[in-house]
Amino acid sequence: WYGRVSAMIAGLHRGQTPQLLPGFHPGDMLLEGMLRHLVQGGARGGALALPRSQTQSARIVARARAVIDGGLDNPIRIDSLCDAAQCSRSVLYRAFENVLGESPISYVLKLRLNRIREDLADPDEAMRTVSIVSARWGITEFGRLAGWYRAQFGETPSETLRRRQPRLGRSA
DSSP, rough: HHHHHHHHHHHHHHOOHHHHHHHHHHHHHHHHHHHHHHEEEETTTTTOOOOOHHHHHHHHHHHHHHHHHHSTTTOOOHHHHHHHHTHHHHHHHHHHHHHHOOHHHHHHHHHHHHHHHHHHHHOOOTOOOOHHHHHHTTTTOHHHHHHHHHHHHOOOOOHHHHHHHHHHHOOO
């Protein structure tokens, strides 16, 4: 019945009175048809249209990543990423899933966890604690940090920190 709903939407665009399908509520049909129409490119250039190609998704992700990379140590708002990528939230999320296989929030979290790990493992940063390093990279939920960190690296932040410290006590 999708083809008939699409034809009904196209007819509405031309000013025609729609012919309703038997057994379907007109409002439900119209909503379903409009959503499919928008998703499949009927809103050419509109914010609701999904990326039409992998290239377009890649451009959206590249614009968002420029903002992320430039401000990873600051709060990152999804709306800021949407503004930079010139798209809606749903298009941004779809583009990230298409290109990176994860959401923008998951991507930012993984980058921050990697930066935390680098700082904790750096022997030149002996005075840094887990809380100082994680706060620097925008993660202040220390209880969740340990779970996220373990899921990504197979150890806790404090285990990474402990591995670093014996090198500091050695004499040269």
